[in-house]
Amino acid sequence: MKVSLFLGCVLLSILVAASRHTFDSKLDEDWKTWKSQHEKQYAEEEEIHRRKIWEDNVRYIEQHNLEYSMGKHTFTMGMNQFSDRTNKEFNERMTGSLPFEAVKSAEEAIAEDIEFVEDKGNNDDLSNAPVDWRTKGAVTSVKDQGACNSCWAFSVTGAIEGQWKLKHGNLVSLSEQNLVDCDGKSYGCVKGRTTSAFQYVIANNGIESEQSYPYTAVKGNCRFQIQDVAATIRSYTRVEATEAALEEAVQNIGPISVTIIASDSFRQYKQGIFYDSAPKKTIVHAMLVVGYGVESNTNYWLVKNSWGTNWGENGYIRMSKDRGNNCEIATYAIYPTV
Template identity: 90%
Template sequence: MKVSLFLGCVLLSILVAASGHTFDSRLDEDWKTWKSQHEKQYTEEEEIHRRSIWEDNVRYIEQHNLEYSMGKHTFTMGTNQFSDLTNKEFSERMTGSLPFEAVKSTEEAIDEDIEFFEDKGNDDDLSNAPVDWRTKGAVTPVRDQGPDCGSCWAFSATGAIEGQWKLKHGNLVSLSEQNLVDCDPQSHRCKSGNPIDAFQYVIKNKGIESEQSYPYTAVKGNCRFQIQDVAATIRSYTRVQANEAALEEAVQNIGPITVTIIASDSFRQYKQGIYYDSAPKKTIIHSMLVVGYGAEKNTNYWLVKNSWGTTWGDNGYIKMSKDRGNNCEIASYASYPTV
């Protein structure tokens, strides 16, 4: 056993030397801890590649957090399950929302079910009254869409339906994202989709199953929908007017709202604080669920539920900057269902 372990270490050392990579020995224990925490296993050759990417991300995070301590940023970063991926790999695997142009063309074909929620011009300063729909029992626990399935659109849609179902019927039911991934003909399954298509599918399909009856697998499978197992239905959906005032009014008066953001690579390493993205290059198109809003240190934020598990961000949530020029386009594409 000891000989085998020794030979493995020697082989890894040879591969590292041959690749020309020099790792930071100060990070050895952190690397081992991170691999254990996120259950990462690699071949010897792959370990070199992933360790190199991970160290690059660690240095990027450390530099950002140093600048945060100097007052240059409003949020901190941290390693997570994505820290061994390049920006390109992450974008290809995890951001599964369709571009806005595709969403718009889809809506034009199905506009019989569209309603529009507009800002009513309320003079009251709603920002002074924080909202958190979790305290009303209208939000299910954070779940994980998996490392290789871009199904954020499905999690965003089910979250909005779950909230409306709870508020109307009194019971909170975790609904099946897999039902949408397998059966929604407008989506691209684990590749991309959007909440509007998901709502439209549930309307035409006369319902959606629960997570219990149709569990999540994080891969596209054959549609196994059973009408007798329907756990929730919706009648229509509503597009929120594309500004933060309208989104605020909808979150306050309606409940959890689906949103699709456009952000830069810093988004995936978010840990805590209020996320503000000033980078000109945006590479991530991602759907989530706004479950409230509030203020912290005189800075307004949207409280947003993600679908990357509780090890990402602030226990699976992110506070995104609010009233700062519609940052990340957070209010540009918001919607909710009517049950």
């Protein structure tokens, strides 16, 4: 009896183990193509684990896109370089921004010795005129932060790049690695704050270019050289936490650094106007608003990300605008003065 029970347990264990290795054979070629496209290589046991996660994401995306075709969503999802990761793994590796505490009044801003811009209430017609700072040459090409939680640094360099171009006429790609290595109040590839990065640039009389201080996606020793400074800023300004104020700033100032708070569907975004209706918000991520517009009577923010051009709409995302400050896109907005 005991032997039979033992053999039964062994057989059950074998069946369970085998089931873990069973995948949808119809997806074999898609799996190979996806691995090749994103240059993924795994050890045998890891491949089993990653394939399972990948297939789960395939089904999740297919279900979402089916619901999109039924009019339940305003955006589609797609497989990307993150599709072999769980939500927890992704959030730990790719979303490392710390939102600053939103300033609620000009008096609070003065107390903190920073500039502060409020909604002046005279921008009722701004939404009728789309804005895209890329057409003015104020936005560098989409960059890729790699496996480093440095979105905060990319958001800051993007804002400085835009202001430097608009004031001095030349667009220079600035060094995120300079911030990752040298901003002592942030945490390199773990997490960081846009306000801290702006403060670092002010305190150290500038930031180097991407060319002189190239990106490695790994925190290293600070190698900043004052003689290699490519841009400087005098101060930074927090925008009042309303979409109306953000709209006015984007129209009149230029690209604006923002920190959003979204749910896990954000990482699989592919196309359309992203609206996050999920109550559970797990992603805190810094990006750059470079404009706004309207499509089919739906307003959107045009936002540059730092996950490469394979993500989203060639590295960009259109996020829902004038819909209750979705993803808190206007809550943590900031820009520099050069």
